[in-house]
Amino acid sequence: MVDYVTIWGISSRDISWVFAQLHLNLAAFVIAVPTFALIVEIIGFKTGDERYDNLAKDFARLITISLSLTSILGAIFLFVIIVLYPKFFSYFSQIFGGTMVFYAMLFFGEFIAAYLYYYGWDRLKNKKLLHIFIGFFLNSFGIAIMFVANAWVTFMMMPSGVKETGELYSLWEAINNPGWWPLNVHRLIANLAFGGAIVAAYAASNFLSAENEKEREYYDWMGYVGNFIAVSALIPLPFAGYWFGLEIYKYDQQMGITLMGGVLSWLWILQAIIIGVIFLGINYYLWIGMERIEGAERYRKYVPALLLVMTICFIIWFTPHSLVASLEEARKIGATLHPILSVLGIMTAKNTVVNIMILSTFLSFIIYRRSGKIPITSWARLGNFIFFSIIAVVAGYIIFLGIRGYFVETTVRINYSMYQVLAVLFVFIVCTPLDVAIYRKSNVIGSIKWGHMPPRSQYMLIVIAVSFTWLMGLMGFARSSSRLNWHVYKIMEDTSHSAFVPSLGYAAKIVSLITIIFFIMIGVIFFLTKMLEHRQEEKFKFIKE
Amino acid sequence: MEVKTGEKRTIRIFNPFFISGFLLVFIYLVLKFGIHPPIPSSLIAMYMGIIIFAIILYISSSESIFQEFLHPINLFLTLDRLKVPRTVIGIFIPLILGFWSYQMALPKYEPPAGLRTIHPAPPDEISVKDEKIVLSKANNPFRGDEVEKYKKEGWEIYFSRCMPCHGDNLNGNGHWAKRINPIPINFRDPGTIAMMPESFIFWRVAKGGMGLPDEGAPWDSAMPVWEHDLSAEEIWKVVLFIYEETGFQPKKWQ
Secondary structure (H helix, E strand, O other), X not given: OXXXXXXXXXXXXXXXXXXXXXXXXXXXXXXXXXXXXXXXXXXXXHHOOHHHHHHHXXXXXXXXXXXXXXXXXXXXXXXXXXXXXXXXXXXXXXXXXXXXXXXXXXXXXXXHHHHHHHHOOOOOOOOHHHHHHHXXXXXXXXXXXXXXXXXXXXXXXXXXXXXXXXXXXXXXXXXXXXXXXXXXXXXXXXXXXXXXXXXXXXXXXXXXXXXXXXXXXXXXXXXXXXXXXXXXXXXXXXXXXXHHHHHHHHHOHHHHHHHHOOOOOOHHHHHHHHHHHHHHHHHHHHHHHHHHEOOOHHHHOOHHHHHHHHHHHHHHHHOOOOOOOOHHHHHHHOOOOOOOHHHHOOHXXXXXXXXXXXXXXXXXXXXHHHOOEEEOOOOHHHHHHHXXXXXXXXXXXXXXXXXXXXXXXXXXXXXXXXXXXXXXXXXXXXXXXXXXXXXXOEEEOOOEOOOOOOHHHHHHHHHHHHHHHHHHHHHHHHHHHOOOOEEEOXXXXXXXXXXXXXXXXXXXXXXXXXXXXXXXXXXXXXXXXXXXXXXXXXXHHHHHO | OEEEOOOOOXXXXXXXXHHHHHHHHHHHHHHHHOOOOOOOHHHHHXXXXXXXXXXXXXXXXXXXXXXXXHHHHHHXXXXXXXXXXXXXXXXXXXXXXXXXXXHHHOOOOOOOOOOOOOOOOOOOEEEEOOEEEEOOOOOOOOOOOOHHHHHHHHHHHHHHHHHHHHOOOOOOOOOOHHHOOOOOOOOOOOOOHHHOOHHHHHHHHHHOHHHOOHHHOHHHOOOOOHHHOOOHHHHHHXXXXXXXXXXXXXXXXX
């Protein structure tokens, strides 16, 4: 058996890279959408508010076509691996052959559940619990499929359950390798963020092409919900990422350094820029959304301060530790590390500003929520004082730990990042219910005028979705490249002529190509979905209320 | 304060268009000339990109500010009396862009700026004087009850071998430092040895610049290969001295 096959002189790695990432992007979308379709459906069922049911059905409408396209891409990807990497696939099927059969059965189950879920929507209108039950099964199948695939990719990074020669001695250990659960959790949350952003982009494109006011109102609301889901999932995502990174370091320190401090370290600067754009974009969408709420003018004065804080945090976040400098510039600096800027380049500064950015985004949400209301609760002033005192104290605590992080040993500093995260979570847990309680009794001075958004707000939703997609591609490259010249890390070496880590510039081009192809596909899905759409007047009922 | 432009059209001096323009110029000047040593142009470009993005977001996040921002542009493009300056600007902008493109396309004799990884991933194991050392498991053998004694021995080695480049204050400012590019590392910077385990530093001292992997640009380091002159014990002692003298705790392998 030959080890590698090349077709038409095209790099086998690039072909498999493109198909793997495209499949992954669509799969993430297909796993995420049923999750929030089900959540929104349950909200609609519990509250009896039909607009949620209609929205959930709109989400579900996207599933069937996406699922077909995902499975076609998955099949192409499988053929690509079998044809181009025969020796690797032979070894891999010896290890995971059983799980591959299980994987195919799960896919079969997901297809049945997906079609039952969408096409049974109207028929099971009076048997909502049964329909929700089908939705639960659909989600279970989707998540199980992802877990199986995660076991394969994390085994390639952190092989377990095999001898040094590569022979399998425990399938369970191979599946339950150190990276499996962190990646399961990380991808589950990331899928929600990504799916929310894509749904928001779908709503934005429909908003921009809306033919009447009612459509604009509906898609404005849908975009808001999609964006809200994306933000809610984005905020805990870094914590799952830390866990995954920690497991990589624990498994193999060398791989951890390669990923975070070595050849791939510059990739994190790009990541910081993209996430910074996402954060600023999300806040921008909220600030611009306040324009459609009467009474929001009262909070407008806080926007410059929030933007200033976020911009400073953003700049600190992407300031690299070592600089790209010309020879002349390097001579002027006198070293590769700039004495002032290198201080901003290390993790204690980064962790601090990320947490402050999350807190600022939380504050943007709070002022958005409060825009059209005036609390009449007797203890509102005291409540507000406590509310903002908590945020101020926590922000001070995060900055204090960030500064102190420079003066303590590394093992202590690593714990600080956890304290900072916990402090932010504390704000969410305490301040969110406090805000709800303060505004439980309130005078509504202005309702949200859905549909009254300028087109630029919708373009921002599309920018956010594109940024998420590009980011996923970049992180996929990081994860795969951390294996360096190994198919299965330190078990099965990549001996092909592509066994090197491509440059960041080349990776950026491939990731951009994938992003473009993905959005063309998404465009086709949106177009086909729209063709299938038989809109009912009831969908717009909520607007009259 | 308002400036009359005739035809009952006025522009406020504190118009967002002028404020943002002033802000951009001010921030650029601060970044370019206000920080020493100077910031590389690649980073200034990134900073300015983000600041322009943030300003655009702020201006367009409110319809009234957005319209106010557009107002001077609209007036400039439509007022008859501004026809001459409009024509001048219309010619000037493409000329500037053309000149800029020409400058960018000109061949340069300076080597291109490169991405050098300061802390590349070390190999699994290294061999020093035929002794195999697994870096992820190696600990400094001189950390124990007699740290002060070994620190003193490390001090002697440091001052005979390392001081000319890394300086008597360990801040990378030795008397040869200015003749080396890039200059020797500053051990007192919290972003250097404090971020690394001791065995990483051992590896760097033993194998020197030539022992760096490609990502660390071995052709771009003047660090000698000290295993030719020092024993493994002597290298461990000098590593001990550097940490003890700076007060940094080595990072532990996780």
